[in-house]
Amino acid sequence: MEAKHSASMEDYLESILMLSEGKEAVRVSQMSKALGVKMPSVTSALTKLSQEGLVEHKRYGLVQLTPEGERIAQDVFHRHEALRHFLAEILNIDPETAVDDACKMEHTISPATQEKLAKFVEFVSQPPEGQPRWLKIFHHYLKQAKLPKEYVTRCLKED
Amino acid sequence: MEAKHSASMEDYLESILMLSEGKEAVRVSQMSKALGVKMPSVTSALTKLSQEGLVEHKRYGLVQLTPEGERIAQDVFHRHEALRHFLAEILNIDPETAVDDACKMEHTISPATQEKLAKFVEFVSQPPEGQPRWLKIFHHYLKQAKLPKEYVTRCLKED
DNA sequence: ATAAATTGTTAGACAAGACTAACTTTATCA
DNA sequence: TGATAAAGTTAGTCTTGTCTAACAATTTAT
Secondary structure (H helix, E strand, O other), X not given: OOOOOOHHHXXXXXXXXXXXXXXXXXXXXXXXXXXXXXXXXXXXXXXXXXXXXXXEEOOOOOEEEOHHHHHHHHHHHHHHHHHHHHHHHHOOXXXXXXXXXXXXXXXXXXXXXXXXXXXXXXXXXXXXXXXXXXXXXXXXXXXXXXXXXXXXXXXHXXX | OOOOOOHHHXXXXXXXXXXXXXXXXXXXXXXXXXXXXXHHHHHHHHHHHHXXXXXXXXXXXXXXXXXXXXXXXHHXXXXXXXXXXXXXHHOOOOHHXXXXXXXXXXXXXXXXXXXXXXXXXXXXXXXXXXXXXXXXXXXXXXXXXXXXXXXXXXXXXXX
């Protein structure tokens, strides 16, 4: 039941989802621009996805996800977001690189990893206000390559 | 100067590095088995890598990395290890899945991400003995989906 | 309402990377 | 030492996914 789809096909599905936010209509030209591929590549992908029942698309017409296609697109997007949040908020990677990396990694991450990554982000955002203390210390460590002395002594005491 | 290599070619290089641990010789058949591809695929890859000056290989002979090839293989391996450690030791993913995921992700991770991931692992292993307290709490959270009350109150106090 | 511009499709080429089948070289061993 | 097995290569096919060039439909604007 769960056919695996290529990174490329996942990208096409995801882009339809992204482009149809708000709007009812998605055009081949929009997808072409968004994905950085030429229109014939989009047409060809849509033909394939259409045969697999993942998109609705008639010649010269609009593009739409089927329920199954949307399910898959959402799944890709969730992987993307789990990664992006982790990279940006925890590893402190600049937002643009975080998005780029997430776009590449979103196709290879396993369900187990996705789930735990999401929980990790959740865990980090859980505390009442702002970032937990240890994360601030880590971000300091990223810049200084050494730990504040107080952290070390505190660990000695508590761990 | 820095030609980018495909995931596939990176895998061939990495496998040579792994298989030559200790041994002086790497055989086509070993690579074939290690990578799960047939021998003609290995031969074909070696021809390409040979032309790029990344491996030493004469017909029916042994396979060896050139200095440049080794540099690249090491780089791939470091990405692999940064990911594997993070997945296994921080996200608490089972070792086998961690390796599988690392193998897939190692080809798409950016230098910035690799570096920060490695620092994160380093940061976590830094404290004198064992895992930091917050990591233990996170691992507990993974199982329970809720935080121990003491963690919350402590955060309120300290953050 | 029709000419021009835009959008989309078709057809065909190409590159990467895998495979099978057939052949060649090297190694083994009786 | 020569027969056979194992290892490696070559040639050719296939799939995926991209592209360009040429054509067709649709939209826009005069």
